[in-house]
Every structure is written in C-alpha cells, then in structure tokens.
Amino acid sequence: MVKLALVQLLVSSNKQQNLKRAATLIKEAANKGANIVVLPECFNSPYGIQYFEEYAEELHGETARALSAMAKESNVYLIGGSFPEIQFGKYYNTCTIWNRVGELIGTHRKVHLFDIDIPGKITFQESKVLSPGNELTLVDTEHGTIGVGICYDIRFPEMAMIAARKGAFAMIYPGAFNTTTGPLHWELLQRARAVDNQMFVAACSPARDTSATYHAWGHSTVVDPMGKVLATTEESEAIVEAELDIEEMKNARTSIPVSFQRRFDLYKNVAE
Ligand SMILES: NC(=O)CCC(=O)C(=O)O
Numbered sequence: 498m499v500k501l502a503l504v505q506l507l508v509s510s511n512k513q514q515n516l517k518r519a520a521t522l523i524k525e526a527a528n529k530g531a532n533i534v535v536l537p538e539c540f541n542s543p544y545g546i547q548y549f550e551e552y553a554e555e556l557h558g559e560t561a562r563a564l565s566a567m568a569k570e571s572n573v574y575l576i577g578g579s580f581p582e583i584q585f586g587k588y589y590n591t592c593t594i595w596n597r598v599g600e601l602i603g604t605h606r607k608v609h610l611f612d613i614d615i616p617g618k619i620t621f622q623e624s625k626v627l628s629p630g631n632e633l634t635l636v637d638t639e640h641g642t643i644g645v646g647i648c649y650d651i652r653f654p655e656m657a658m659i660a661a662r663k664g665a666f667a668m669i670y671p672g673a674f675n676t677t678t679g680p681l682h683w684e685l686l687q688r689a690r691a692v693d694n695q696m697f698v699a700a701c702s703p704a705r706d707t708s709a710t711y712h713a714w715g716h717s718t719v720v721d722p723m724g725k726v727l728a729t730t731e732e733s734e735a736i737v738e739a740e741l742d743i744e745e746m747k748n749a750r751t752s753i754p755v756s757f758q759r760r761f762d763l764y765k766n767v768a769e
Pocket residue numbers: 538611647648649650652672673674675678679682
C-alpha cells in the first residue's frame with residue numbers, strides 16, 4: 498500500500514507565501530501518513546504566459562531548495578508541481594521530484610505545450626514564451642516506478658503507455674485545467690489513461706482563485722487501474738488522499754490482459 502496525497506494549493510502572486518503554505522500542507526499530509534505528496538502545476542506563481550519570465554528561476558534556485566527542504570522535513574517523496582524554469586535564456590514549465598532525504602531524483606519539462614484556441618472560451622499559447630522539454634520522465638522510488646507528465650501532457654496517451662510498459666505503477670500529472678475543458682475532460686482523461694494502461698493516475702490542480710487571470714478547474718483526483726475514482730474534491734484548497742493498493746493493479750492486469758494482447762504488428766505506421 499502506498500499513500501498518495503495531492504495538495505490542491507490556493508496559489509497567490511506571492512512566491513514566499515506559496516512556498517510557506519505548500520510546506521504547511523505537505524507536513525499536514527505527511528502527518529496523516531502520506532508517502533508521496535504532489536503539488537500543482539505552477540504552484541508558486543500565477544499561471545499565465547505573462548508571468549513565466551517574472552517568476553522564472555534556474556533549476557537549483559530558491560524554489561528547488563525550498564522543495565528539497567520540504568521533502569526532507571516531511572520525510573516524503575515530493576512531486577513538486579511545476580515552476581517556470583530558465584536555462585540559457587530559454588523558459589520551461591518544469592517539475593522537480595525529490596526523495597525522502599531531499600535529493601533531486603528527477604525533473605520533467607512539460608513536453609506538450611498548452612496551445613489551444615476555443616473561440617469565445619479560451620485561448621492560451623504557452624509556446625509564445627516556453628520551450629518544450631524533450632524527454633519522457635520516469636522516477637524510481639522505494640514504492641516503485643512513477644511516470645510524470647504536466648497537465649496538457651495527459652492528452653497524449655503515448656506518454657502514459659510508455660511509462661506503463663516500462664514498469665510504472667502510476668502516472669502523476671501536476672496540472673491546471675481550466676473551467677472550459679475541465680468539466681468535460683479532466684476526469685475523463687485520467688480515467689482513460691488509467692484504464693488504457695491499468696495503472697494508477699493522479700492529477701493535482703491549484704485551487705480556483707476567481708480573482709486570478711486564469712481560473713483553474715480544481716478537482717484534483719486519483720484514479721485506480723480499473724478506472725475508478727478513488728478520491729477527488731471540488732475547487733477549493735484541499736488535500737486529496739488515497740491508498741494505492743499495488744495488488745489491485747496486478748489483478749486488473751491479470752484479469753484483463755490487454756498489455757499482452759496488443760497488436761503492435763498492426764500499429765507500426767501510426768506516426769506516418
Ligand atoms: N495547463 C495546461 O496545460 C492546461 C491544459 C488544459 O486545460 C487542457 O484542456 O488540456
């Protein structure tokens with residue numbers, strides 16, 4: 498059994514305040530027995546292309562040091578949401594992953610940038626400021642291997658499939674869906690990735706701040722390998738907790754053996 502906690506943080510424009518609040522809620526989750534704690538996408542800055550440059554830090558800057566200390570103090574694996582990273586003049590949306598003694602065990606730069614245009618509803622173009630990451634991310638923990646993506650990455654099923662086929666028991670997405678696509682797709686995509694790959698899937702959002710320029714959907718959620726929602730919440734600040742039973746994953750994979758039944762011989766030309 499692994500206890501997972503998603504910290505649905507109410508993110509403000511004050512970086513120090515966000516770091517302090519994250520530390521408090523991570524400690525609260527750890528005190529309730531969490532082994533792995535997740536923060537949301539852009540957990541220490543407002544989300545929006547107008548904020549990335551102002552809030553950006555180098556990988557090993559103030560935010561990384563704070564996350565390392567949080568993981569160590571609370572003795573948890575920490576999937577540290579994301580923050581805008583700058584390296585050699587380029588900006589990335591980057592998740593850092595920490596072990597129980599505060600060592601960096603992985604980084605994921607958002608691979609699929611959130612560029613959409615739904616007329617009259619939402620237009621967003623991360624690629625105006627950000628560069629995409631070029632690697633898929635798997636981290637090894639004492640609980641097993643975990644795949645990490647960021648938000649829009651969840652729409653690309655190949656990432657979760659590769660993680661599952663490389664042995665991951667869970668795919669975890671710090672995210673910040675919006676109030677247009679969130680109601681339709683947020684839970685559906687998590688359940689789809691879970692049932693396709695017979696793995697646990699979790700996505701952690703910021704809480705909704707209606708005074709901010711971007712209104713996050715909230716509803717941080719954990720789904721089991723059969724596609725069942727194990728835990729979720731509404732849009733306010735909350736900690737969402739779930740026990741992940743690895744036996745359930747094994748049972749799902751044994752009783753419905755799709756991973757062995759795939760016909761890769763027929764899918765060869767999918768990228769053409
Ligand atoms: N932060 C994001 O990548 C948002 C993704 C999103 O809202 C979607 O609909 O996809």
